[in-house]
Amino acid sequence: MKYADEFRDREKAATLILEIDRLAATIEIAKTRPINIMEVCGGHTHSIFRYGLEGMLPGAIELVHGPGCPVCVLPMGRVDDCVSIAERSEVIFATFGDAMRVPGSKKSLQQAKAGGADVRMVYSPLDALALARKNPGREVVFFGLGFETTMPSTALTVLQAEADGVENFSVFCNHITIVPTMKAILDSPELNLDGFLGPGHVSMVIGAAPYQFIADVYKRPMVIAGFEPLDVLQSIWMVLKQIKEGRAEIENQYARVAPAAGNAAALNAVGKVYELREFFEWRGLGSIDHSGVKMRDEYARFDAERKFAIPNVKIADPKSCQCGDVLKGVIKPWQCRVFGAACTPETPLGALMVSSEGACAAYYQYGGVRRHASNEATQRLATAS
Amino acid sequence: MNMHPIPPPRALGRVFVPMVTLAHGGGGKAMKDLIDDVFISAFANAAPQTLEDQARFDLAGLAAHGDRLAFTTDSFVVDPLFFPGGDIGKLAVCGTINDLAVGGAKPLYLSCAVVIEEGTEVELLRRIAQSMAYAAREAGVAIVTGDTKVVQRGACDKIFITTTGIGVIAPGVDLGVDRVRPGDGILVNGLLGDHGAAILCARGDLALETAIESDCAALHGLIAALLRAAPGARCIRDATRGGLATVLNEIADASGVSIEIEEALTPLREEVRGFCEILGLDPLYLANEGKIVIAVPRDEIAAALAALGAHPLGEGSALIGYAGCGEPGRVTMQTVFGGRRIVDMLVGEQLPRIC
Secondary structure (H helix, E strand, O other), X not given: OOOOHHHHOHHHHHHHHHHHHHHHHOOHHHHOOOEEEEEEEHHHHHHHHXXXXXXXXXOOEEEEEEEEOOOOOOOHHHHHHHHHHHOOOOEEXXXXXXXXXXXXXXXXXXXXXXXXXXXXXXXXXXXXXXXXXXXXXOEEEEEEEEOOOOHHHHHHHHHHHHHHOOOOEEEEEEEEOHHHHHHXXXXXXXXXXXXXXXXXXXXXXXXXXXXXXHHHOOOOOEEXXXXXXXXXXXHHHHHHHHHHOOOXXXXXXXXXXXXXXXXXXXXXXXXXXXXXXXXXXXXXXXXXXXXXXXXXXHHHHHEHHHHOOOOOOOOOXXXXXXXXXXXXXXXXXXXXXXXXXXXXXOOOOXXXXXXXXXXXXXXXXXXXXXHHOOOHHHHHHHHHO | OOOOOOOOOXXXXXXXXXXXXXXXXXXXXXXXXXXXXXXXHXXXXXXXXXXXXXXXXXXXXXXXXXXXXXXXXXXXXXXXXXXXXXXXXXXXXXXXXXXXXXXXXXEEEEEEEEEEEOOOEHHHHHHHHHHHHHHHHHHOOEEEEEEEEEEOOOOOOOEEEEEEEEEEEOOOOOXXXXXXXXXXXXXXXXXXXXXXXXXXXXXXXXXXXXXXXXXXXXXHXXXXXXXXXXXXXXXXXXXXXXXXXXXXXXXXXXXXXXXXXXXXXXXXXXXXXXXXXXXXXOHHHOOOXXXXXXXXXXXXXXXXXXXXXXXXXXXXXXXXXXXXXXXXXXXXXXOOOOOEEEOOOOOOOOOOXXX
C-alpha cells in the first residue's frame, strides 16, 4: 500500500529504536525514573498498540495515553441526552459508529436502537444531511463529536444545510477543543510529564501556534506527530532530543500533512458556525473552561440543543472509576482499581474502556505484551476472562 | 392387480402474481404453488416430490461413506441479499457444507427452511432458489427437504434462510479444536477478509467503490484433498463471523496452547488492506465465507501447503504462524513493524473509528 507501507518499515524502525535507546541513556532524568511522554491523541494510542510499539521501546521511556479520544471523554449525561433525543418518534439520530457503544447512565445508543429508536450509523455528517433530504417528514439529528479534526466537516454541513434550506436537520454539538484540556493537564499538581506528542490531525486544522504556551509557559517540548508507527518513533526521538538539549519547542514531524499555519478555510467555517462554551464537562477530568464549542445564535435552528428539550442532567462518573488519573498519566490503566474486574470492554464503567482508542480498552485488547509478562494486569486479566 | 401403481409425475404448481402475500403462507393452494414454483422446480430431485414431511435415507447407503454422521444447522441473514461474489442462497448452501466439511465430513444432504417477508418479489425468490440449486449441484449435495413461512411486512428482512446438513465422516478422520499441540503449524487457504469487506461495500453507505468480491465457496473438495495429504491434521475451522482472530482464540483456548502469527505472512488483498485503513477496521476480524484455518503437525506442514496450493480454492495459501507453549489461550501477532501485540476476541461488533 503506497504512502502507508513506507512508514511501517521494519529496518528503519530498528535503527530508530537504537537511536532512541542511545539518546535516552544520555538523558539525566532517565537515571532515576522513566521519561514520561504523553501522546495526546487517541489515534496515536491506537497506532502504539496496533504495532506493538510499547514493547519495542527501551524501558527508560514511558508512554502516557492522553485525553485525545473524543468518544472516551464524553460524559455520561451527554450520552443520556443523545438517547433522549434519539428516542423521540420523529427523530432519526445519525452518529459515527464508535459512539454507539458509549454507556449512558441507563443505556447506550446501541441499546436505544435495539429498543426501537431510529439510530443510524453514518460515516460523515453529509450522510446525515442526505438522510434529512430523503426523509422530509422526520427530524434528522447528527451527533457532532470530536476535536478540531471533525469540527470543520460538521460546520460545513450546517452551512450546506442553510444554503440548501434543509430545515429538518440539526446537530447535537459535543465538539471539544484540545488546547484548554492540555492546559488543565499541565496545571495538574500531580503532573509528571516530560514531553508531548502533539495531535497530528487536530494540528492539520489549527496549526502549531495554539500550542506555543506549552513550550513558553510550561517549558515542555512537544512534537506534532503523524500516525504511522515510524512517525510515532521519530517524534519520540525528537522529543528526547529536545529534552537532551534542554530545549522546549513546538516542532512538527507531520509537516507532510499538517501545515504550520493550519487550514484557513476549515478554521473559517468553524469560526462562522461555532463559538466557545464557557465550560464543558469531560468524563474523568470534570469541567474545563472553554473546552467545548456550541453553535452561534445565527445557526440556532440547526442546533439540536435548542430545537429539542434536552434533560441536560449531570451524571457523576462512577466513584470507583479512575479514568481521570489515567488520562492525566498519574496511574497506568492496569493500576486502576476496577481495570479488568468491574470494568471490561463488555461492561465498561469508565469511558477509557469503551473505544478502541481508549487507553484501558487498548491495554485490555492489545495489551502491552512486555508488561503483561510481569505485572498484576496479567493476573487480573486471567481472572476476568 | 397391482394395489400400488406408481403415480404419474405430479404437475408442479405455478405462481402468477409478482409478490408474496400472507396467502402464500396459509397452508392452502397458494402455498403449495409457491413451494412448487420456486423451490421444488429449482431443487429438482426425487425426494421432495414424494411430498412427505421428511426425507428418508437408507442407513446402509450412508454407512458406505464412513462410520459417523455429522449434523449441523445455520441460519443466514444478509443485507444486501445479492452482493459481488454471491448471494444469500449460495451462502446458505456453502456455509452449511463448510460446517460439515471442517469436521472432516463428506456433505450429502441439506434441508432448506425459508422465512419470507410479505411483499417480497417472487422473481427474487426464484433467483435465490436457483442460486441454491446451482451451488448444491456444483457441490454434489442434494437439498432434500424444506419449509416456507411467510411473515408480515417488517417481521423479517425480505428473506431468512436456515439450512441443515447431514454428512458422513470417514474412519480415521479425527479433527478437534482441542487437539492442537505446541509446534503445530497454523495455515490458511488464501486471502482473508474479502467477504466482510465485500458486504460492507455492497451496502452502499460507505460511498467506496472497490472490486472486492466475497470469497463464498464450498470447501469440502479442498478439505478432502488436504486430509489426504496431511492425515494427521489436528483441527480445521472456517473463519466466518469474527474472522481469523476469533478462530485463533477459540483454538488456543480449547487446546490450551498459545498461538503466534506473523502479520507479514497473513495474506490480505491490497484493496482489503486499504479498505480497512480508511475505515479503521482490523482485517483480522473481517468475516470470510471461503477461508479455513488449519492446524497441522510440523512434519505435515509442507504436504498440507502443497495440497492446498494445488487446489483452485487454495490459491494464496500460507503458513501464518505456530502454536506454542506460551500462556494458554493467548494469541499474539508479530507486527510488520517488528513489535508484538495481543490478538484478542472481539467484544461486540467492529465499529468504524471516527478519526
